Amino acid sequence: MAESAQVPKLVYLVTGGCGFLGEHIVRMLLEREPRLRELRVFDLHLSPWLEELKTGPVQVTAIQGDVTQAHEVAAAVAGSHVVIHTAGLVDVFGKASPKTIHKVNVQGTQNVIEACIRTGTQFLIYTSSMEVVGPNVKGHPFYRGNEDTPYEAVHRHPYPCSKALAEQLVLEANGRKVNGGQPLVTCALRPTGIYGEGHQVMRDFYNQGLRFGGRLFRAIPASVEHGRVYVGNVAWMHVLVARELEQRAALLGGQVYFCYDKSPYKSYEDFNMEFLGPCGLRLIGTHPLLPYWLLVLLATLNALLQWLLRPLVLYTPLLNPYTLAVANTTFTVSTNKAQRHFGYKPLFSWEESKARTIHWVQALEGSAW
Numbered sequence: 001m002a003e004s005a006q007v008p009k010l011v012y013l014v015t016g017g018c019g020f021l022g023e024h025i026v027r028m029l030l031e032r033e034p035r036l037r038e039l040r041v042f043d044l045h046l047s048p049w050l051e052e053l054k055t056g057p058v059q060v061t062a063i064q065g066d067v068t069q070a071h072e073v074a075a076a077v078a079g080s081h082v083v084i085h086t087a088g089l090v091d092v093f094g095k096a097s098p099k100t101i102h103k104v105n106v107q108g109t110q111n112v113i114e115a116c117i118r119t120g121t122q123f124l125i126y127t128s129s130m131e132v133v134g135p136n137v138k139g140h141p142f143y144r145g146n147e148d149t150p151y152e153a154v155h156r157h158p159y160p161c162s163k164a165l166a167e168q169l170v171l172e173a174n175g176r177k178v179n180g181g182q183p184l185v186t187c188a189l190r191p192t193g194i195y196g197e198g199h200q201v202m203r204d205f206y207n208q209g210l211r212f213g214g215r216l217f218r219a220i221p222a223s224v225e226h227g228r229v230y231v232g233n234v235a236w237m238h239v240l241v242a243r244e245l246e247q248r249a250a251l252l253g254g255q256v257y258f259c260y261d262k263s264p265y266k267s268y269e270d271f272n273m274e275f276l277g278p279c280g281l282r283l284i285g286t287h288p289l290l291p292y293w294l295l296v297l298l299a300t301l302n303a304l305l306q307w308l309l310r311p312l313v314l315y316t317p318l319l320n321p322y323t324l325a326v327a328n329t330t331f332t333v334s335t336n337k338a339q340r341h342f343g344y345k346p347l348f349s350w351e352e353s354k355a356r357t358i359h360w361v362q363a364l365e366g367s368a369w
Ligand SMILES: NC(=O)C1=CN([C@@H]2O[C@H](COP(=O)(O)OP(=O)(O)OC[C@H]3O[C@@H](n4cnc5c(N)ncnc54)[C@H](O)[C@@H]3O)[C@@H](O)[C@H]2O)C=CC1
Pocket: 015, 016, 017, 018, 019, 020, 021, 022, 042, 043, 044, 045, 065, 066, 067, 068, 086, 087, 088, 089, 090, 104, 108, 127, 128, 129, 130, 163, 190, 191, 192, 193, 194, 195
């Protein structure tokens, strides 16, 4: 993508562009990528807000499609300069079968790669996840680690397994010749727990608190640290690496980068209270109110109930054996690789990220405030 400040001429494709992160990437591209001529938004479920984006100078093309369908992906990719592949099933609650998670996250990613190869698109950014690394099945903590920190990344759950396989496919595709003879340049971004406007899990916590009279009950020790990153900074990292990928292909190609910002290290529940507290909720208990063995029993009962009820109703509570294990294991990153490699600095400070998220929660229906 030779630099050309004169005429916007680039075509970007964002798969999963109507999702929580995808929407922020789409809006960030329209605000901060001056070279854009066309922005293609590919998603299984197109959102109504896309229509409001079609009045600007950039051509916004909404494409309803399924990444598991190779021909639909190829049609969307053809003619694009950059693909940001963020579509996926983010399911740790048992909503989809392991087979479906694999089909979307792994086969879907393979379809995106092959579409780039066949149609001559040279630049592919994949939204991976911290879960590619951990927490692992042994519950080993990952404390202020970086992209080079040794860690036994062993998984059993379908979601992290699918993300790890997909990331591997993307990184291995780096350097393959695309149609036209140029090399494919790929990289993978690994967000830690994303928060911000539109985060469904935050909404679920908020609604759970409303159901219990404005109270949430501590289940995880405050000492367990979880890395979190604001969605706007994750979107910004995607926009920036997409811009730098051509100029710095030799350095960035085939690399992984944790997504990070200045969000504080806290337990998952304490971190959520940074936003839910100002909206009227209280976290009860300075220590977990129930012993861990009882939480494990309740999580297991939830899993059993989910299995028993599946023929009748989809029962997907926040607490299950996997979410309890992840919530109860420290996983934080401390790195500056993205800054060293492509000049990334968070666009939003912690204070701004917090204020924006609080504002969003307050606007949710039935605010406890
Ligand atoms: N939410 C989080 O905390 C984190 C998310 N990620 C990754 O970020 C990406 C986006 O995640 P979120 O925005 O949270 O999820 P999301 O569920 O809000 O967005 C995913 C989007 O992909 C679309 N999609 C799903 N299956 C599809 C298919 N077969 N074909 C086309 N589109 C399909 C969905 O309709 C949705 O719009 C995912 O790849 C996820 O693994 C990584 C780290 C943390």
